[in-house]
Amino acid sequence: MSVSPAPSPSPVASAPIAWRMPRIRLEGLPLFPIGILLVLVFAAVFADLIAPYNPEIGSLSQRFRPPVWSVGGSGEHLLGTDHIGRDVLSRLIFGARVSMVVGFMAVVFAGVVGTGLGILSGYLGGWVDQVIMRVTDTWLALPALTFAIFLAAIVGPSEFNIVIILGGVYWTRYARVVRGEVLSLKERDFVRLAIVAGCSKWKIMRQHLLPNVLNTAIVLATLMLGVVIVSEAALSFLGVGVPPPKPAWGLMLADGKKGLMAGYWWLTVFPGVCIVMMVLAANLLGDWLRVKLDPQLRQL
Amino acid sequence: MRRFVLRRVGYAVVSLFLLSVTIFLFVRVTGDPTVLLVEPGASQADLDALRHDLGLDRSLVVQYGTFVKGLVRGDFGKSFYYRTPVLELYLSRLPNSLLLAIAAMGFSLLIGIPSGIMAAVRVGGWWDSAGKLFALLGLSMPSFWVGLLLILFFSVYLGWLPSSGSGTVLHVLMPAFALGWYFAAAHMRLTRSSMLEVLGSEYVKLARLKGLPEIRVIAKHAFKNALIPVLTLAGINLVLMVNVAVVVETVFAWPGIGRLLYEGIAFRDFPVVQATVLLAGSMIVIVNLVVDLLYAVIDPRIRYER
Amino acid sequence: MATTTAPLLELDKLSAHYVTARGTRVVRAVDEVSLTLRPGETLGVVGESGSGKTTLALTILRLLPPAARIVSGSMRFGGEDLLAKSTTEMRKIRGKRIAMILQDPMASLNPLFTVGDQIAEGVRVHEGATRRSAWQRAGGLLKAVKIPAATQRLGEYPHQMSGGMRQRIVGAIAISCEPQLLIADEPTTSLDVTIQAQYLKLLRDIQRERGLALIFITHNLGIVARMCDSVAVMYAGRVIESGPVRRIFNAPAHPYTQALIESIPRMDGSLERLTAIDGQPPDLATLPRGCSFQVRCPRVVDRCREEAPPVFDIGAGHTARCWVAKP
Numbered sequence: 001m002s003v004s005p006a007p008s009p010s011p012v013a014s015a016p017i018a019w020r021m022p023r024i025r026l027e028g029l030p031l032f033p034i035g036i037l038l039v040l041v042f043a044a045v046f047a048d049l050i051a052p053y054n055p056e057i058g059s060l061s062q063r064f065r066p067p068v069w070s071v072g073g074s075g076e077h078l079l080g081t082d083h084i085g086r087d088v089l090s091r092l093i094f095g096a097r098v099s100m101v102v103g104f105m106a107v108v109f110a111g112v113v114g115t116g117l118g119i120l121s122g123y124l125g126g127w128v129d130q131v132i133m134r135v136t137d138t139w140l141a142l143p144a145l146t147f148a149i150f151l152a153a154i155v156g157p158s159e160f161n162i163v164i165i166l167g168g169v170y171w172t173r174y175a176r177v178v179r180g181e182v183l184s185l186k187e188r189d190f191v192r193l194a195i196v197a198g199c200s201k202w203k204i205m206r207q208h209l210l211p212n213v214l215n216t217a218i219v220l221a222t223l224m225l226g227v228v229i230v231s232e233a234a235l236s237f238l239g240v241g242v243p244p245p246k247p248a249w250g251l252m253l254a255d256g257k258k259g260l261m262a263g264y265w266w267l268t269v270f271p272g273v274c275i276v277m278m279v280l281a282a283n284l285l286g287d288w289l290r291v292k293l294d295p296q297l298r299q300l
Numbered sequence: 301m302r303r304f305v306l307r308r309v310g311y312a313v314v315s316l317f318l319l320s321v322t323i324f325l326f327v328r329v330t331g332d333p334t335v336l337l338v339e340p341g342a343s344q345a346d347l348d349a350l351r352h353d354l355g356l357d358r359s360l361v362v363q364y365g366t367f368v369k370g371l372v373r374g375d376f377g378k379s380f381y382y383r384t385p386v387l388e389l390y391l392s393r394l395p396n397s398l399l400l401a402i403a404a405m406g407f408s409l410l411i412g413i414p415s416g417i418m419a420a421v422r423v424g425g426w427w428d429s430a431g432k433l434f435a436l437l438g439l440s441m442p443s444f445w446v447g448l449l450l451i452l453f454f455s456v457y458l459g460w461l462p463s464s465g466s467g468t469v470l471h472v473l474m475p476a477f478a479l480g481w482y483f484a485a486a487h488m489r490l491t492r493s494s495m496l497e498v499l500g501s502e503y504v505k506l507a508r509l510k511g512l513p514e515i516r517v518i519a520k521h522a523f524k525n526a527l528i529p530v531l532t533l534a535g536i537n538l539v540l541m542v543n544v545a546v547v548v549e550t551v552f553a554w555p556g557i558g559r560l561l562y563e564g565i566a567f568r569d570f571p572v573v574q575a576t577v578l579l580a581g582s583m584i585v586i587v588n589l590v591v592d593l594l595y596a597v598i599d600p601r602i603r604y605e606r
Numbered sequence: 607m608a609t610t611t612a613p614l615l616e617l618d619k620l621s622a623h624y625v626t627a628r629g630t631r632v633v634r635a636v637d638e639v640s641l642t643l644r645p646g647e648t649l650g651v652v653g654e655s656g657s658g659k660t661t662l663a664l665t666i667l668r669l670l671p672p673a674a675r676i677v678s679g680s681m682r683f684g685g686e687d688l689l690a691k692s693t694t695e696m697r698k699i700r701g702k703r704i705a706m707i708l709q710d711p712m713a714s715l716n717p718l719f720t721v722g723d724q725i726a727e728g729v730r731v732h733e734g735a736t737r738r739s740a741w742q743r744a745g746g747l748l749k750a751v752k753i754p755a756a757t758q759r760l761g762e763y764p765h766q767m768s769g770g771m772r773q774r775i776v777g778a779i780a781i782s783c784e785p786q787l788l789i790a791d792e793p794t795t796s797l798d799v800t801i802q803a804q805y806l807k808l809l810r811d812i813q814r815e816r817g818l819a820l821i822f823i824t825h826n827l828g829i830v831a832r833m834c835d836s837v838a839v840m841y842a843g844r845v846i847e848s849g850p851v852r853r854i855f856n857a858p859a860h861p862y863t864q865a866l867i868e869s870i871p872r873m874d875g876s877l878e879r880l881t882a883i884d885g886q887p888p889d890l891a892t893l894p895r896g897c898s899f900q901v902r903c904p905r906v907v908d909r910c911r912e913e914a915p916p917v918f919d920i921g922a923g924h925t926a927r928c929w930v931a932k933p
Contacts, residue, residue, distance in 0.1 A: 143543035272445040502713035511701030
């Protein structure tokens with residue numbers, strides 16, 4: 001009489017990947033986070049069209065202009081300009097692109113590697129499990145930011161490198177969780193049936209285990225998105241993230257610090273608000289997904 | 301008991317080994333390490349000498365051996381910028397980071413625990429909703445941004461607090477707040493859920509059946525039990541705090557190991573970077589080991605597990 | 607058991623319902639329950655899981671969860687109207703005049719406080735006793751529940767003791783302030799069979815010594831036969847039969863009670879099959895119209911499906927809620 005979510009179909013033969021679309025009822029769809037994410041995606045995709053200025057070029061005669069509603073501001077630069085005269089609004093819009101791209105790609109990369117290794121480790125057991133787990137534990141012991149900085153110092157900052165670095169740092173979270181799930185899934189009847197029927201290990205992992213851990217992986221991904229974005233911002237702020245003159249929100253904060261003591265608040269407040277909005281949306285969405293897809297995942 | 305200790309220590313040693321291997325490999329494998337490990341502006345002769353010193357002409361295993369031997373002797377390299385052994389630098393800065401972390405932890409518990417308790421006791425009410433909002437914001441706002449805003453407000457506009465450096469209580473306030481903010485939200489969340497669980501337990505039910513006043517039920521019976529997981533998390537977070545303070549320390553120019561790391565990358569002082577990472581990881585492994593051993597001393601049930 | 611003694615506890619058509627936040631589901635956990643208990647008497651409350659026995663106990667103590675409400679009926683204890691009591695007044699009654707023992711002794715005791723502390727607590731709160739005198743009293747109570755090396759035990763923690771001992775400690779807590787009524791909710795269910803008999807004897811002794819009235823909630827008819835003076839059988843939140851123990855066992859009137867008694871395995875040699883009652887207890891949120899036992903009743907007639915039977919008096923204190931009651 002227990003109410004565990006039914007696993008995807010399993011009997012023996014070679015069904016194609018049978019992942020049923022998770023039954024998400026549309027009531028209670030979290031409009032707020034989805035709305036924000038849509039706005040951000042829109043900005044990222046159509047940045048070239050909607051941004052009023054080129055984000056990387058500024059005119060020195062227009063340095064440190066405050067937003068339009070402040071004294072000294074003008075309608076030309078709605079949210080003001082930075083220390084080189086670049087338009088803040090345009091940089092924010094293009095920054096959305098950078099954050100989204102880096103964020104999503106890093107999360108996907110970490111997810112793929114982490115889930116894969118988690119399944120291998122959980123299902124195969126033995127020395128494979130031991131090795132992967134020891135490495136995971138060790139890398140988990142290293143604080144993510146410190147590790148990322150270290151890697152960035154070695155390979156040098158670039159957008160691509162950041163994705164690889166962040167992915168390389170955060171896959172461990174996936175591996176741990178997925179392994180746990182696989183360990184419990186391993187004992188379930190549908191896996192045992194498959195073994196009895198002679199399915200190869202790879203087949204079992206691919207067709208039976210993978211679809212079932214996908215839910216967890218997705219929820220984890222949305223939660224990780226927030227973390228990754230903040231990490232990227234931190235790395236950029238410290239100078240080892242996305243390199244200038246590309247507009248990244250973290251970089252804008254670093255530049256903004258230069259004008260902080262002089263009271264040029266808009267250079268600090270606006271990029272930060274964007275970061276918070278994005279992380280908030282990711283967190284809210286993750287929470288909602290977690291409840292919808294599987295209440296048992298609350299421990300995440 | 302002895303077996304447990306040996307096993308745990310064994311794990312720790314393996315972790316430390318893996319840590320050093322990881323660091324070592326990353327440095328060696330991603331191109332020419334001499335470029336990293338030599339001062340900017342060195343001559344070709346210097347490069348060659350270094351290459352020989354590092355034994356780059358020998359096998360990787362031998363190189364690793366030399367590397368580890370150095371570590372064990374306490375030689376973590378020398379800072380280009382400061383011209384002193386990095387270990388010395390690190391140890392001199394560590395107390396500052398600890399201070400900051402303790403202040404931040406205190407702040408986070410001071411805010412997190414009471415609000416978590418209020419949210420649980422008045423579950424579904426105003427406090428609970430406010431608490432949820434606070435938790436959400438806390439977990440979404442990057443700590444360094446909070447720090448920047450604080451500077452804007454308290455240093456630039458109000459002029460009450462100094463924006464950088466250390467030395468007085470006033471200097472600690474803002475960095476501790478910025479660093480502790482995120483953790484306050486995390487602690488509040490955990491306190492709330494732990495408290496809710498405890499309030500639904502049988503012994504709390506019995507306490508009410510005994511006719512005890514509700515305040516006593518909460519303050520005496522529920523509180524202590526609910527606190528256990530929170531303090532455990534706090535302990536883990538303390539070590540984490542010391543290390544993730546990089547950005548906050550940079551924002552406030554707080555002279556801790558986080559800022560040391562920043563200086564390392566800003567000045568291209570690679571030995572500092574390498575050593576900081578190594579030491580950070582080692583510190584966490586060792587602290588985890590000590591905590592595990594302590595737990596086993598306190599709770600006999602743990603010793604015989606697994 | 608003089609019939610002229612004033613009853614200690616009187617429940618009259620008491621109903622307690624759970625309502626969901628949106629008001630859509632109503633669970634009639636306790637429905638029109640009427641009971642009478644005299645001082646020193648032992649009443650057994652019998653039923654399957656979900657029949658409302660525990661909710662009844664919590665209702666008497668007015669410790670229902672926020673989602674539940676007492677919707678109708680009355681409760682009188684020692685002549686006083688319990689429903690009219692304020693929170694503070696109820697609090698003074700709990701633990702002091704009415705005490706309760708829960709099922710799982712390990713879960714009932716707070717793992718972080720000593721046994722002595724937990725026993726002494728009630729005395730300190732209700733009687734304002736000092737630490738020392740309460741502690742001494744606790745020692746005496748441990749002796750009363752037959753725990754050896756009492757003074758040493760006072761300083762120990764719950765996890766250091768066996769299940770049987772813990773349940774005795776819970777018993778000591780219950781009697782610490784000399785209550786008039788003790789409610790025991792399945793106190794022996796989580797104890798080893800070998801210890802159950804000892805514990806029951808202990809309860810009986812304590813009861814006799816102190817003249818306690820006892821409400822014994824259980825699903826075990828054997829215990830009822832040994833311990834109780836009268837029985838109330840509950841089904842789906844209602845008392846469907848009640849009366850003196852002998853009469854109920856010798857001549858049960860309600861089909862459910864009859865089935866329950868028949869399902870007790872007999873050790874007298876006859877190799878009949880074990881009879882179980884078909885079906886499952888109903889979902890309290892969707893009770894059928896009429897008698898709630900209709901689906902499983904071997905003697906059901908049309909009237910049972912239309913109208914819920916009222917309480918019928920079958921004589922000599924024996925009552926049953928059944929259209930076809932036949933003792």
